[in-house]
Amino acid sequence: MRDTTAITDLSILNNSTQIPTDDIKVRFLDLRVQDAAYRAEIHDAIEQVLLHGRFIMGPEHDEFENAVADFCGTPYAVGVGSGSDALYLSLRALELSSGDEVITTPLTWVATTNAIVLTGATPVFVDITDDYNINADIIEAHITPKTRAILLVHFTGQMCDMNSIMSIAQKHGLNVIEDSAQAFGATYTNKPAGSIGDMGCFSMNPMKVMNGFGEAGAITVKDELTRDRLQSLRYAGTINKENCVTPSINGRLDTIQAAILLVNLQRLSEKIKKRRKLASIYTSALTDIVGTPILHDDRNHVYYSYTINCDDRDALMAHMRADRIETKIQHPFLMPDHDAHKDRFNAEIPVARNLVKRITCIPCHENMNEEDAGYVIDSIKGFYGY
Ligand SMILES: Cc1ncc(COP(=O)(O)O)c(C=O)c1O
Numbered sequence: 001m002r003d004t005t006a007i008t009d010l011s012i013l014n015n016s017t018q019i020p021t022d023d024i025k026v027r028f029l030d031l032r033v034q035d036a037a038y039r040a041e042i043h044d045a046i047e048q049v050l051l052h053g054r055f056i057m058g059p060e061h062d063e064f065e066n067a068v069a070d071f072c073g074t075p076y077a078v079g080v081g082s083g084s085d086a087l088y089l090s091l092r093a094l095e096l097s098s099g100d101e102v103i104t105t106p107l108t109w110v111a112t113t114n115a116i117v118l119t120g121a122t123p124v125f126v127d128i129t130d131d132y133n134i135n136a137d138i139i140e141a142h143i144t145p146k147t148r149a150i151l152l153v154h155f156t157g158q159m160c161d162m163n164s165i166m167s168i169a170q171k172h173g174l175n176v177i178e179d180s181a182q183a184f185g186a187t188y189t190n191k192p193a194g195s196i197g198d199m200g201c202f203s204m205n206p207m208k209v210m211n212g213f214g215e216a217g218a219i220t221v222k223d224e225l226t227r228d229r230l231q232s233l234r235y236a237g238t239i240n241k242e243n244c245v246t247p248s249i250n251g252r253l254d255t256i257q258a259a260i261l262l263v264n265l266q267r268l269s270e271k272i273k274k275r276r277k278l279a280s281i282y283t284s285a286l287t288d289i290v291g292t293p294i295l296h297d298d299r300n301h302v303y304y305s306y307t308i309n310c311d312d313r314d315a316l317m318a319h320m321r322a323d324r325i326e327t328k329i330q331h332p333f334l335m336p337d338h339d340a341h342k343d344r345f346n347a348e349i350p351v352a353r354n355l356v357k358r359i360t361c362i363p364c365h366e367n368m369n370e371e372d373a374g375y376v377i378d379s380i381k382g383f384y385g386y
Pocket residue numbers: 082083084085087108109111112153179181182202203204205215216217
């Protein structure tokens with residue numbers, strides 16, 4: 001075993017930018033579209049939009065909304081400009097007001113917490129379990145007369161314990177919003193992410209498994225009234241695009257992104273299959289060496305990230321960087337620790353506090369191959385002296 005003294009240099013948090021591009025052996029993500037046939041499909045899709053010229057709310061936009069609703073098995077979907085818009089607008093659709101509380105997770109991208117705070121409501125952080133998702137067993141202890149909703153996150157691409165969460169919500173009359181930004185295509189007892197709660201919020205930015213080539217997002221919805229509210233809220237809170245009934249943002253999705261998303265949706269199942277294959281290779285090789293993702297038999301993981309955890313995370317990342325492998329901590333700051341949110345909210349979150357010092361994500365994407373995964377495994381094994 002080698003000495004694995006932890007490195008505390010915070011610059012490692014951005015280690016993916018520190019390997020000169022030409023020197024990278026295994027990229028954390030590879031967003032280049034190198035396949036010529038795929039590029040041609042994208043060009044065609046964009047060309048159609050250029051020809052009809054309806055750059056906002058064009059026909060591909062509506063087609064995309066229908067395709068998302070079909071995929072998720074929900075009556076409706078509403079296209080929006082980003083996952084952040086999806087979260088903010090869905091909370092606005094619940095008509096939260098200041099003083100309301102929303103139960104949520106401390107381990108996520110900050111957009112989840114920001115959305116709650118931007119509505120004027122208060123986030124109440126409930127600790128996570130070893131699978132990185134909110135601990136359903138302790139949610140009830142955090143419910144107060146002010147609690148209005150649960151905003152959960154299917155973190156890393158595996159869904160939360162939805163049966164438990166939905167029965168708690170039903171018992172206490174709470175709304176449930178699924179932050180499915182990382183989990184398009186994931187399932188829980190065969191039900192797709194975004195189809196179980198009142199609304200499902202998706203990010204489709206280029207990093208996501210189901211991605212556009214720019215900012216993009218969608219909300220899945222079950223009833224017409226909420227859909228109509230969201231359609232108004234995503235365009236300045238107007239009715240008939242003119243009369244503002246409640247001030248809101250412009251959070252619409254571009255037609256060009258919708259057209260690209262329709263192409264990418266066709267390729268999604270193949271991408272997920274590749275990610276699952278790589279993940280299973282990692283899990284077989286690494287489970288006795290580092291903490292590998294905890295999987296649940298009733299769920300299908302889409303591996304937005306393959307997140308490992310270990311005692312000497314920073315030193316391992318430095319070692320992998322020396323081996324020219326990009327890794328990334330998603331995410332290094334727990335929600336209550338961001339400067340914007342510090343000291344404002346109480347949070348008893350010991351499991352999250354422990355895990356956030358231990359997690360890192362290793363490359364797991366469709367543009368790498370099994371040989372690359374083998375190289376990553378060898379690097380990790382080398383670090384631990386195997
Ligand atoms: C869990 C989670 N929620 C929300 C978002 C926000 O999505 P967007 O970047 O599209 O605004 C992200 C994006 O990374 C995310 O991972």
